[in-house]
Amino acid sequence: MPESRSFSDIVKIIGPGILYAAAAVGISHLVQATRAGAVYGLSLTAVIIFACMVKYPGIRFGTDYAVATGNNLIISYIKQGRLALAVFLLNVVFTVLFVPVAIALVTAGLLKGIAGIDLSDLVLTAIVLFSAGIILIRGQYRFLERMTKLLVAVFTVLIFIAVVVVIGKVDWGPGNFLPPPINPPTLFFIVIITGFMPSPMTAGTIISLWITAKARQTGVLPTHAEARLDFNIGYFTSFILALSFMLLGAGIMYGTGVE
Template sequence: MRRPLGPGLLLAATSVGGSHLLLGPELGARFGLDLLWIVVLAHLLKYPAFEAGPLYAAATGESLLDGYLKVPGPRGWPLWIGLIDMVVESVGVLAAVIGLTASFLHGAFRFGGLPCWGAGVALAALALVWTGGYRRLAKVNLGIMAALVIGTLLAFATALPEPGAVARGLVPGAIPAGGVVLVASVLGWMPTGVGVSIWHSLWMQRSLEDRDVVRDGGTVRWARIDTARGYGLSLVLAIVFVCLGSVVLRPAGIVLEAEVDVALALASLYEQARPWMGSVFLVVAFSAMFSTCYAAMDGFPRTLVATFDLLRGAPRCRQPQSRKIYRLYLVCATLGGMAVLAAIPDPVRLIRVLGAVTLLVTPIYAALNHYCVVRLVPGELPGPGRAWRVLSLCGIAFLAFSAVSLAWIVLVGGA
């Protein structure tokens, strides 16, 4: 039976947000293609951690949050770590995605300040999430994302890098001076934070429940294929954005900083194909980022409620107080994000710092996901083989080493 497209495309859509639109071109603008290998390595070593979410959901009918509750040790300790990380990170993430979304409006209309546009974006997204209206935009979002992907590939076709430069960029080398924080951001937020694997497991769980799918070997294989499709698209787009930054922005001396109009700089990538594509890009990119805004606004409180329900042993989403907690956290996180954006009206800086901070907790999520798949997936189902386990362990080790190295550099003042 033909399987429909699943949550794998949601993962790709989430990835195209800050990590691809900003970090990819910035990496290319600053260092050319010299660090292209970092992008590929980040995708490769984090793949098992991302695949764990839908794989575990398809095999067990549970989300990764349920699996975390079964990890040995004090009851629910991974959930408490996740809660702390989410509460701290959610405000910054919302500030960053709201700020980037607002920058496209600011670039298009050229009046008003970024915090003012950000407030409008935040309140509009908040209203959609509060009323549940964003669910009706799912098909529209898919079309918008398709337009962004097609436009990006067209721009790439008119600004192809030299094959030799691409080949050299895929060979690992030394990290240039001044590139530590940016590289850490790429490792932490490309394709996106590993914590999104929890959202992915919830998406897969809901997708299977809505279609009343029987959990069997075919379902697990479909979940893995669906994830591979979305993840592969994310990798291709990441490489394309780095190449565009290298070919278009770097020769012009444009670096994505606070004093640079980020929206217009990114639009210039698309004007290489056709002059009118810059204006179209602003509209499409705003729409894509706006969908990222309300997806994040929904994802954080939904995960919070699910975690609380698990910790107190309550039936999921059946307690009256769950909806109250959802809405309370939704409002608090949104207002917090608006406050951070007002204090730091620089989405580039926010995303760069958030990506580096995310790297510090990435090995924890990767290790927990590894445990859930290796120890909790029923043996009769087609789980990952030895190659997957080796790649997963290598990823955990590399990410842990990178996180410790970043912490050390920051502590000694070398970043």
């Protein structure tokens, strides 16, 4: 009979999974999922669901490997030889290297719009990246996890409230779920949103790094059940948020000509 867990127990267990949810809510959610709803209404719902379902085992493998071996996936690539490591690094260059800069640029835009900060995008983006780096260097993993848990909780609640506000404006007619006409721009967008939804496959490697980092600071490696629970909470959160951003786009911008 499975052991029941209290809410406080679950809060202590979760960590890398919540970091994953926070990392996933980047360009794929803020921009691409919202744009999917704004341009195509609900017609790309199946694409988002399919991408999240297909990627689940591959991204989860990083969690399973870290718990089973106590090492991160990069150690595994090194053991496989230079070719495996080179392929991974090449993948990182094209899928991960520019993502933090893009997210920082979006964050800078939000700060300018909300706080009215009168600085250029380049300067504000540099400040965001520098501040994040200082926080990570000084606070290390423990502070990152605590801060992210709070931010993800607040962010998720606010997004759900926004969805409730606009959900009545969404066209739920059966025709709105039909696939859009396939043309080069639509096909290109589907490829992009599938590749980055809910995150690139390299996220599994990053999760394995977070799990081992947490284990080094706490001195305890999570059990398979604990790590799987943590990952499932984070992955399901990123999936629900992806659909939420699509609904925001569909409710606010679909049919207005705004992309």
